Amino acid sequence: MRDNRLLALVILIIPIIVLASSTLTFYLGYKPNATTNNGQLIVPQIGTDDLNLSTADGEPFLFKKGKWYLLYFEDFKNLEFSNEKYQMLFSLNTTLGREMNRVKRAVILKEDVVPEEYADLLKNYPNVFFLVDKNSVLSQRISGVSNDPFISKSIFLLDDFSNLMEEFPSNLEFKEIFEDLKTLL
16 A cells, blocks of 8 residues: 555656756756758748738738748849749649648749739749839848848748748758748648
8 A cells, every 4th residue: 555655656746847847947048059940040030011012913912811921032133043943932832732722932023023024934833922022121121131032042931920930041952941841830
């Protein structure tokens, strides 16, 4: 009888000790030094609620809450490179499987781009939102914490709260970006 009480006491105390020690180490500041993501986290995140974005047709556009967006900034200096990026965005979305409906793709254009320059790309990628960043507000916000997105050719991730949270530099491969997306979703 005495052994059963001792065993019950040990079983009760072990979880309490584990919880107390983990809580104590957390509040003392013990945490990992780095994350395991391939992209670069944007700290602090960049809000997008007050942007002045419009579609290629000129209609106002707002990012939908609850959807993730892959953003690519386009200046049409190299159409072959652009086509490769669009293909990567398409492949990332397709490879996600069931999660593909949670991720949308958008291309942010400079204000001075003429619609005829990207008409063929619009036809080839019908599920991509082509947006115009009026007054370059979004690109200026990104330039404040990172490189100019039109020059860096990075892909950016917008979370489901419409905050710009991660940058995938142009040197990352498909697999590395896909690993991050799969982890986040």
